[in-house]
Amino acid sequence: MDSFLKSSVGKKLVVSISGLFLIMFLAIHLTINLFLLAGPQAYNMAVHFMDTNLAVRITKPVLAVGFLLHISYSAILAISNIGNCRQKYAVVDQSKTSSWSSRNMFLLGSLIFIFLVLHLSNYWYKMNFGEMNYVDYEGIKIQDAFSLVTAKFVVWWYVLIYVAGAVLLGLHLLHGFQSAFQTLGLYNKIWRRRLSIIGIAYSLIITAGFSVIPVFFLLDAVLC
Amino acid sequence: MSKLQSKIPEGILADKWQNHKDSVKLVNPVSRSSLDIIVVGTGLSGASAASTLAELGYNVKAFCFHDSPRRAHSVAAQGGINAAKNYKNDGDSVYRLFIDIIKGGDYRAREANVYRAAEISNQSIDHLVAAGVPFTREYSGYPDNISFGGVQVSRTFYAQGQTGQQCLLGAYSGLNRQIAQGRVIMYNRRDMLELVVVDGQARGIITRNLVNGEIERHSAHAVVLATGGYGTIYYLSTLAVGSNATAVWAAHRKGALFSNPGFMQIHPTSIPQLNEYQGKLILMSESLRNDGRIWVPRTKGDKRHPDEIKEEERDYYLERRYPAFGNLVPRDVASRAAKERCDAGYGAGDSGQSVYLDFSKAIEKQGRKVIEKKYRNLFEMYEKITGVNPFNEPMRIYPAGHYTMGGLWVDYNLMTTIPGLFAIGESNFSDHGANRLGAGSLMQCAGDGYFILPVTIGDYLAGEIKTPRLHTDTREFEKAEKAAREKLLRLVAVNGRQTVTSFHKRLGRIMWDMCGMVRNEENLKKAMKMIKELKEMFWRDVRVPGTVNELNQELEKAVKVADFFDLGFLMCQDALDRKESCGAHFREESQTSDGEAQRIDSDFSYVACWEYRGDGEKHDLNKEELRFENVKMQKRSYK
Amino acid sequence: MFMDFLDWTQLFNMEINLRIWRQKDADNQGGFVDYYLRNVAEEMSFLEMLDFLNRTLIENGDEPVAFEHDCREGICGSCSMYINGRPNGPVDNVTTCELRMTSFRNGDSIVIEPWRAKSFPVIKDLVVDRSAFDKIIQAGGFISVNAGTAPGANSISISKRISEEAFDAAECIGCGACVAACKNSSAMLFVSAKVSHLALLPQGQSEARNRARSMVEKMEELGFGSCSNTGACEIECPRGISLTHIARLNREFLKDSLKS
Structure with missing residues (x-):
């Protein structure tokens, strides 16, 4: 294992597996978030379910580890690569040979990380450590996450930050999705096309899904 | 002996x-x-x-x-x-x-x-x-x-x-x-x-x-x-x-x-020369002749596009001359036949120095897919270089020096x-x-x-086994090193005006024209004289920029070309000595009435082995007689 | 063959501006030098254009530009130039010698640089040292069979599909365009081509996994970067070696790690 992680291929495998894990998490996250559109009760119940479900509770620390591994190993790889181009070319024209996002994964990742810090301090921290209001649904008292979330989405620049975050995430996934499979070796000529299409579709869904929620509440606030 | x-x-x-x-x-x-x-x-x-x-x-x-x-x-x-x-x-x-x-x-x-x-x-x-x-x-x-x-x-x-x-x-x-x-x-x-x-x-x-x-x-x-x-x-x-x-x-x-x-083997299927600055000729595999048919126009100087030249106006000269082997005759035969047609004025293309290699019939018979499978790499390579897709238009080919x-x-x-x-x-x-x-x-x-x-x-x-590992600080090594060093220094010291490549091109032309696909006594003698003169001019007026103590590609070329004068001279001497036609060596003086090579086993059934006698000296000829005990020496015929 | 009977002056009508990296040797700093070249023919290959430049330079008493080339038909892998921001110029999947002046227009500016990577130090002008590739092959890019021990050539049947895939990988000419194209100067496409070629064939399978690991380790030791799957290498590779071979390399590597 030691020598496995010494090699870049091993490190990339860590990034890939943790990345795929995060991709799965994003799908669940989005699903829960979409309950926001169905009203306060639906969303709060969903959040409550996530808070109390044993499987989810067990997964949470794993998720945290996943984040840490993904970020730290990406950073290690990116930093070690910086040293490899001893002298840069005077003229570089890579636009025709590779996608922008594939060349800028670390930049995208870093921006997403900044967004993540903001996001966690806004919601996750408050939900877990902050003062929360409670609502009563048929005798069960649960946290009013809905109000906490939607309260922010009436501020236009907050919405803008969240939409930007969703776009960055989409761009990151655009390359990350298929790259993860490539690194795992689950990749041949036929699946390559398929995975690339699935990857594009998935990125679009994530970006659209996470954007539509804040925009919806902003419009709701502005128009009503 | x-x-x-x-x-x-x-x-x-x-x-x-x-x-x-x-x-x-x-x-x-x-x-x-x-x-x-x-x-x-x-x-x-x-x-x-x-x-x-x-x-x-x-x-x-x-x-x-x-x-x-x-x-x-x-x-x-x-x-x-x-x-x-x-x-x-x-x-x-x-x-x-x-x-x-x-x-x-x-x-x-x-x-x-x-x-x-x-x-x-x-x-x-x-x-x-x-x-x-x-x-x-x-x-x-x-x-x-x-x-x-x-x-x-x-x-x-x-x-x-x-x-x-x-x-x-x-x-x-x-x-x-x-x-x-x-x-x-x-x-x-x-x-x-x-x-x-x-x-x-x-x-x-x-x-x-x-x-x-x-x-x-x-x-x-x-x-x-x-x-x-x-x-x-x-x-x-x-x-x-x-x-x-x-x-x-x-x-x-x-x-x-x-x-x-x-x-010297001349390969029949190379892409013809495209311009004066061309550095080398590109081979198209001989396997193409398995499915391609070689032809030239029936009319002299016909410069029409190959598509406009109708079937009956085409001369499939290999199939005509060699019905048994057709397009698959050996390299020397195919090369000479192409040269013969081009020299006679029937060559294809602007230069008249090429013949067509046509796949239309094979595509028609076997289908595009089969041909693609067999020759994809080669067709792509041809298209990259000439801009012509062999699926739509016949290739143009011409013989080129290939193998020694x-x-x-x-x-x-x-x-x-x-x-x-x-x-x-x-x-x-x-x-x-x-x-x-x-x-x-x-x-x-x-x-x-x-x-x-x-x-x-x-x-x-x-x-x-008993010889110990040799030291390199002996007189022989010293002498050889000195000779090598002096030659390099001499090349740089000439400091003339003409590039190495220009000499190489001139030498190449002499060799190709007079000691190439077809040779005769007069030309070979002329070539030897010209090579001698060119060599003298080389040592008088070549320009090798740079020094001997660095990566110097011109010096590398010069070392190569300097030897080529002597080797070219020897090639001519050898071709002159062999007054028969055999294999790739075709002496005009030794051909049959229908223009095929005439081998003379009684006089030339030997390996010519040349002995170096010193710079500028003529080589001595030694002969290794060839004895054929297991094959009957036949006339090579592909008719 | 020597077509001097044509009127060449009509054909030689391009004018181009060249900016070429000149460097005396590995120990000296290099820099760009500009050249203006007239009477370039569209029919020339890119290297013939440089031959032409060199002739002009020599005749004017200057030092010609050193560059590597040999077969000039796209198979030996010697030629190696970074042209206008791309390895081997603006055309996908070609070597420099296969590049022709028809890909440029009259009046164009062309910037020519050597491959640049920590593991490919410049020796002179456009010539770089690619011996690192040999060292990677030495780390395991072979089948350990001595002459004389081989069984009959038809003793094993290898399906056409597998053998063709192995061939596709084996096509690598070791030119280094993949490294030159890679933003990380990674040699993964090169390594994977050899690993994949030998892993696909039954003859190479007994050493396959160890091979993947040791070749990757050697690659990293020599200072090549890691793979970001951008795919630029695949588009610049003169032989169009597919990225899927890198996937196979990863798989072999993973298999080896799981076993040990």
């Missing part, structure tokens, strides 16, 4: 090699590790020899002028490699392959060597497959074979259009395995400038480090030259631009006889006339007579390197 002992083993032809292997002296494994061998050139023959000798336990030092052994010109052999496996069950055998090579070479090769080459071809294929060479396979999963180069059986193994590249990489990977184990020390970017002979035996070489210009001495118990051919003497040829005769010529100057230098059948004289053990100096692959003269059969080059290189030399060199080295 004492110089030329061919050492052909006794016994019947089919048993000679086995008998020889049973009787050669062996070197025991312990002693091998105290014997050093230098291998110069790491193409298919050199790399396979170096790795095999290292496997046996010898200390090997290998040299190449490229940045890596993988770049040797073996990569460019497109078509295939012959072996008498008879996988197609079409009646092939070692004997038939032997006959085809002998006959293809127009009875100017040594029977025993050729038979051995045919015999060993099977082992070579086995080894190359085991080494990971991805030969093209049939749907059954077994190696596919095609018919190649005017033979009537399918015995050619191939790896799409890159057989040479794949075979070389097989040998290269084996070589690297030995380098990794420390059994071979690889010296990249080295040009061999001198051979060191001590007491009549080859004991080392002088090289130039092409990166920093350092002159280096290397000693060994035996030296193997695997330096390929010198078709670049024509300036434009299908050879890699860097190919040279420097090493073999250095050996020749030290006493190794040079055989049949005039036997001649080379250093070697005996049955592949040893030259200098004891301890061996020559393998294209650099020797031994297997192809006056004309090489298609897919025979890789076959010979692999056979020489993997299976012949490793056995025969032992016979020599068995006598060297």
Whole structure:
């Protein structure tokens, strides 16, 4: 294992597996978030379910580890690569040979990380450590996450930050999705096309899904 | 004749090699590790020899002028490699392959060597497959074979259009395995400038480090030259631009006889010259002739687009002249026929110096898909270069200098006339007579390197076990180094006005026009005079910029071209001596009434072996008479 | 063959501006030098254009530009130039020698640089040292079979599909365009081509996994970067070696790690 992680291929495998894990998490996250559109009760119940479900509770620390591994190993790889181009070319024209996002994964990742810090301090921290209001649904008292979330989405620049975050995430996934499979070796000529299409579709869904929620509440606030 | 002992083993032809292997002296494994061998050139023959000798336990030092052994010109052999496996069950055998090579070479090769080459071809294929060479396979999963180069059986193994590249990489990977184990020390970017002979035996070489210009001495118990051919003497040829005769010529100057230098194969299917600045000609594999039909317009100077020339207005001259073999006649015949048509004014294209190679009928008959499968690489390559897609329009082709059948004289053990100096692959003269059969080059290189030399060199080295490792601070090394250094300095010191390339181009033109596909006494004599003059002008007015102590590509070229004057002169001398037509060597004075080559066995059934007598001196001719006991010498006829 | 009977002056009508990296040797700093070249023919290959430049330079008493080339038909892998921001110029999947002046227009500016990577140090002008590739092959890019031990060539059947895939990988010419194209100077396409070629064939399978690991380790030791799967290498590779071979390399590597 030691020598496995010494090699870049091993490190990339860590990034890939943790990345795929995060991709799965994003799908669940989005699903829960979409309950926001169905009203306060639906969303709060969903959040409550996530808070109390044993499987989810067990997964949470794993998720945290996943984040840490993904970020730290990406950073290690990116930093070690910086040293490899001893002298840069005077003229570089890579636009025709590779996608922008594939060349800028670390930049995208870093921006997403900044967004993540903001996001966690806004919601996750408050939900877990902050003062929360409670609502009563048929005798069960649960946290009013809905109000906490939607309260922010009436501020236009907050919405803008969240939409930007969703776009960055989409761009990151655009390359990350298929790259993860490539690194795992689950990749041949036929699946390559398929995975690339699935990857594009998935990125679009994530970006659209996470954007539509804040925009919806902003419009709701502005128009009503 | 004492110089030329061919050492052909006794016994019947089919048993000679086995008998020889049973009787050669062996070197025991312990002693091998105290014997050093230098291998110069790491193409298919050199790399396979170096790795095999290292496997046996010898200390090997290998040299190449490229940045890596993988770049040797073996990569460019497109078509295939012959072996008498008879996988197609079409009646092939070692004997038939032997006959085809002998006959293809127009009875100017040594029977025993050729038979051995045919015999060993099977082992070579086995080894190359085991080494990971991805030969093209049939749907059954077994190696596919095609018919190649005017033979009537399918015995050619191939790896799409890159057989040479794949075979070389097989040998290269084996070589690297030995380098990794420390059994071979690889010296990249080295040009061999001198051979060191001590007491009549080859004991080392002088090289130039092409990166920093350092002159280096290397000693060994035996030296193997695997330096390929010198078709670049024509300036434009299908050879890699860097190919040279420097090493073999250095050996020749030290006493190794040079055989049949005039036997130069002209390949019929090269892309014609496109412009004046062209640096080389690009080969289109001969396998294209399996499905392509060659034609020119019936009318002189017809400059219409090929599509506009109707079927009845086309002259399929090979099919017309040679109904039995048609487009598949051997290379020399196809080349001369193309030249004949073009010289007579029927050539295609603006220049009139090309003929059409047309696939329309094959596409119609077999379907585009099948043709695509067979020739995709080649068609793409042609389109990249000419902008014409062979699916829509016939290719244009013209003959080009290609392969040197001649080379250093070697005996049955592949040893030259200098004891301890061996020559393998294209650099020797031994297997192809006056004309090489298609897919025979890789076959010979692999056979020489993997299976012949490793056995025969032992016979020599068995006598060297007691010779300690040689020091390089001896008088002989010093003298050789001095000679090498002085020559380089002389080249730079000329400081004239004309580029090396301009001399090379002029020399190439003389050689191509007068010592190319067609030769005659008058032209050859004229050529010799012109070469002499050109050489004098070269040493008076060449410009080699830079110094000798740095990477200096112009100096590298100059070293090559300086030798080419002498070699070109010798080629002409050889062609002049051989007043017959045979194989690739066509003397206008010796032809039949219908313009076919006329061989004269009674007078010329020999290998011409030339002896160096000093700079500017005429060479002495020695003859090795060829005896044919197992084949009947027939007139080569493809009609 | 020598077509000097044509009126060449009509054809030689391009004018181009060249900016070429000149460097005396490995120890000296290099820099760009501008050249203005007239009478270039569209029919020339890119290297013939440089031959033409060099002739002009020599005749004017200057030092010619050093560059590597040999077979000039796209198979030896010697030529190696970074042209206008891309390895081997603006055309996908070609070597420099296969590049032709028809890909440029009259009046164009062309910037020519050597491959640039930590593991490919410049030796002179456009010549770089690619011996690191040989060292990677030495780390395991072979099948350990001695001459004389091989079984019959048809003793194993290898399906056409597998053998063709192996061939596709084996096509690598070791030119280094993949490294030159890669933003990380990674040699993964090169390594994977050899690993994949030998892993696909039954002959190479017994050493396959160890091979993947040791070749990757050697690659990293030599200072090549890691793979980001951008795919630029595949588009610049003169032989169009597919990225899927890198996937196979990863798989072999993973298999080896799981076993040990």
